[in-house]
Amino acid sequence: GENVEQHPSTLSVQEGDSAVIKCTYSDSASNYFPWYKQELGKRPQLIIDIRSNVGEKKDQRIAVTLNKTAKHFSLHITETQPEDSAVYFCAARKTSYDKVIFGPGTSLSVIP
Amino acid sequence: GAVVSQHPSRVICKSGTSVKIECRSLDFQATTMFWYRQFPKKSLMLMATSNEGSKATYEQGVEKDKFLINHASLTLSTLTVTSAHPEDSSFYICSARGQADLSSNEQFFGPGTRLTVL
Numbered sequence: 001g002e003n004v005e006q007h008p009s010t011l012s013v014q015e016g017d018s019a020v021i022k023c024t025y026s027d028s029a030s031n032y033f034p035w036y037k038q039e040l041g042k043r044p045q046l047i048i049d050i051r052s053n054v055g056e057k058k059d060q061r062i063a064v065t066l067n068k069t070a071k072h073f074s075l076h077i078t079e080t081q082p083e084d085s086a087v088y089f090c091a092a093r094k095t096s097y098d099k100v101i102f103g104p105g106t107s108l109s110v111i112p
Numbered sequence: 113g114a115v116v117s118q119h120p121s122r123v124i125c126k127s128g129t130s131v132k133i134e135c136r137s138l139d140f141q142a143t144t145m146f147w148y149r150q151f152p153k154k155s156l157m158l159m160a161t162s163n164e165g166s167k168a169t170y171e172q173g174v175e176k177d178k179f180l181i182n183h184a185s186l187t188l189s190t191l192t193v194t195s196a197h198p199e200d201s202s203f204y205i206c207s208a209r210g211q212a213d214l215s216s217n218e219q220f221f222g223p224g225t226r227l228t229v230l
Contacts, residue, residue, distance in 0.1 A: 034218075043205060043221040044156065089155060099146065100219065104155045 002027040004092050006103030014111050019077045021106045023090035026071070030092040033073050034100065035064060038087045047088075048075070080110045114140045116208050118222035125196055126230055133191045133225045135206030141186035142208035146219065147179075150203040162189055196229045203227075 003026040013019045025033075031052035036044035050057045050064045050073065057064050061080075066073040077084055090103040115138040125131050135145055144163050148156040160176075162168040162183035170176045180192040189208075193200050203226055209219040 041203075041224070041226075043223045045221075046218060049218075097144075099158055099161055101158075102156045105153075107153075 002030055002092055002094070002101040004090060004101050004103040006090050006106055008106060009104065010107045010109075012109045012111060013080050015080060015082060017080055019080050019084070019108055019110075021075045021088055021090065021108075023073050023075075023092075023103050024071055025073070025092040025101075027092070027094065028068075028071065029094045031095075032093045033064070033066060034091050034093075035062075035075050036089045036091065036102075038089065038105075040086075044089060077108075080108075082110050082112050084108060085110045114138075114208070114210070114220045116142075116206065116220045116222040118206055118225050120225060121223060122226045122228075124228045124230065127197050128195055130192055130194045131196055131227060133193075133204055133206075133227075135189045135191070135208065135222050137187045137208045137210070137220070140208075140210045142189070142210050143186065144209045144219075145183055145189040146207045146209075147181060147189075147191050148205045148207070150205060150224075152203075156205060159191075193227065196227070198229045201227055201229045 006023045034049035037047045038044045048062050050066050061078045063076040087105045087107050089105045091100045093100045117136045119134045147159045150156050159174045160168040160170045162181050164183050164186050168181040183189040205224040206222040207219040
């Protein structure tokens with residue numbers, strides 16, 4: 001089955017700097033890659049997603065890149081703010097009917 | 113986006129009792145619901161997938177007789193933890209996806225239920 005790995009497990013950045021989280025997946029049939037932000041004790045919130053027919057997608061300070069050949073995808077957060085501090089999960093899924101497989105998560109701390 | 117609720121938000125029970133957690137889609141019909149378990153500082157682990165009107169599909173290693181899942185209507189799924197023990201203490205999160213959401217690929221998460229078994 002699909003296996004999603006994520007690095008780093010923890011990340012600390014100064015406010016205003018950029019943060020990059022990288023993920024790899026194992027199943028080449030996966031074609032949908034969402035990213036979730038989870039604050040302590042809260043539900044995961046979808047922040048951005050990308051499909052396999054697109055190499056990059058951007059939404060304000062957040063961008064995601066996908067390299068299907070290498071089975072890598074990354075989350076980029078620019079101009080980080082303290083409220084960006086949370087755990088971020090990457091995920092992968094094959095078809096719309098399949099389950100989403102989550103990566104292990106990255107705990108991001110933005111230091112004011 | 114669509115709204116998914118969970119009840120209760122927190123529950124504390126004695127070892128050996130059973131606990132039922134409800135997951136409701138408030139403004140859409142959820143043809144598929146997913147139940148996850150999350151330990152502190154860990155990722156979401158899928159326990160089972162349930163489609164309305166049919167038996168749930170459990171992930172490997174999840175005991176179906178211990179974690180009973182019912183998805184009897186398009187807006188409600190329940191997870192019952194039977195004969196709960198301290199090791200069942202965890203954060204349980206459901207998510208729901210409706211037929212109309214297939215094109216958008218998104219599934220919507222409930223707020224989670226914190227279960228503590230004494």
